[in-house]
Amino acid sequence: MGGAEQQIAALAREFLARGHRVALISLTPDCEVPMPDAVERLMLDMRKTPLSMAQALRQARRFATNWRPDVVNAHMFHANMFARVLTRVADLPPLICAAHSFSEGGRLRMTLYRLTNRWCAITTQVSETSRTEMVRAGAVSSDRVRVMHNGIDTTKFRAAPELRERIRAELGIDAGTRLVLNIGRLAVEKAQVALVDAFHRMDVSTPACLLIAGDGPQRLALEQRIAQYGLQAKVRLLGTRHDVPALLNAADLFVLSSRIEGLPLVIGEALACECPVVATSAPGVVELMGDLGTVVPVDDTAALAHAMQASLAGQQNATERRRIGRERIVSHFGIAAAADRWLMLYSELKERGSHRVTKIHPCADA
Numbered sequence: 001m002g003g004a005e006q007q008i009a010a011l012a013r014e015f016l017a018r019g020h021r022v023a024l025i026s027l028t029p030d031c032e033v034p035m036p037d038a039v040e041r042l043m044l045d046m047r048k049t050p051l052s053m054a055q056a057l058r059q060a061r062r063f064a065t066n067w068r069p070d071v072v073n074a075h076m077f078h079a080n081m082f083a084r085v086l087t088r089v090a091d092l093p094p095l096i097c098a099a100h101s102f103s104e105g106g107r108l109r110m111t112l113y114r115l116t117n118r119w120c121a122i123t124t125q126v127s128e129t130s131r132t133e134m135v136r137a138g139a140v141s142s143d144r145v146r147v148m149h150n151g152i153d154t155t156k157f158r159a160a161p162e163l164r165e166r167i168r169a170e171l172g173i174d175a176g177t178r179l180v181l182n183i184g185r186l187a188v189e190k191a192q193v194a195l196v197d198a199f200h201r202m203d204v205s206t207p208a209c210l211l212i213a214g215d216g217p218q219r220l221a222l223e224q225r226i227a228q229y230g231l232q233a234k235v236r237l238l239g240t241r242h243d244v245p246a247l248l249n250a251a252d253l254f255v256l257s258s259r260i261e262g263l264p265l266v267i268g269e270a271l272a273c274e275c276p277v278v279a280t281s282a283p284g285v286v287e288l289m290g291d292l293g294t295v296v297p298v299d300d301t302a303a304l305a306h307a308m309q310a311s312l313a314g315q316q317n318a319t320e321r322r323r324i325g326r327e328r329i330v331s332h333f334g335i336a337a338a339a340d341r342w343l344m345l346y347s348e349l350k351e352r353g354s355h356r357v358t359k360i361h362p363c364a365d366a
Contacts, residue, residue: 151338186216
């Protein structure tokens with residue numbers, strides 16, 4: 001249920017709505033993110049062995065040869081590497097490799113990006129900070145990488161009072177309790193343990209609870225920290241959820257505690273739902289949010305606690321600010337605007353022909 005996978009599905013829907021054809025090659029055989037039925041697809045079962053990789057390349061070459069795309073757009077490290085190697089064994093049109101993270105996995109991956117850079121037409125990054133880091137790491141030269149902001153479906157993410165009432169009732173949260181929400185993979189880079197620390201330090205005059213939606217390797221550490229503080233009644237781990245717009249509408253405050261991000265779309269989703277935001281200064285945060293939320297230093301639990309407390313206490317007259325926040329997301333980060341940017345890039349690299357686009361991504365690799 002990762003952000004990159006959600007982005008690919010949203011773009012596929014937008015491209016199809018505009019009359020283009022879309023094909024998907026996934027490196028894994030399953031995908032939790034629903035894809036439109038009209039997307040033609042090849043679901044591989046590639047494993048990290050030379051034989052499996054060779055078989056996957058042969059299948060992908062046959063699929064691409066039959067489909068004859070105008071542009072190939074790969075997303076995330078493993079698919080980017082796969083697509084670059086595919087260009088060595090298949091006659092493909094221009095390849096665009098989209099990176100979705102500030103670090104993209106460290107030095108080895110940066111080296112592999114650099115060694116295979118000439119095998120793609122251009123690399124994209126989701127934020128200016130991430131682009132700068134990729135150039136600094138030597139993965140790509142500055143003239144061969146550009147920023148392509150991700151987009152948000154603002155028809156799906158919007159203020160909906162009926163969702164707020166329903167989900168709060170389902171979660172057993174009364175009207176007098178302030179709901180603080182975090183959404184993301186339970187991982188070290190998302191720093192939800194530090195978020196629990198900050199929540200424990202808060203001193204609020206009204207009851208408050210913290211809900212964390214997502215799953216991952218840090219779940220046990222979070223459960224232990226919650227138990228250490230005796231916060232079982234106030235902090236809940238919701239696991240994987242498929243109702244993010246409803247959760248954002250139910251919340252009084254969305255908090256991002258991350259150390260590392262690319263472009264944290266969940267902030268944009270919160271703003272589109274007119275939910276106030278407090279976030280750490282992870283890469284891409286200010287670029288996405290502007291001055292429409294509160295930003296604190298990474299790993300500063302005292303500052304995070306103070307910002308959450310202040311935000312919950314000062315929301316009475318914030319209606320206009322919430323409206324402005326949604327307008328910013330709709331105009332600059334809506335999925336339609338993102339599709340416009342991608343199609344302009346495609347047209348730069350390939351003359352418009354049959355309007356076919358192939359996207360390759362590691363569906364379960366977020």
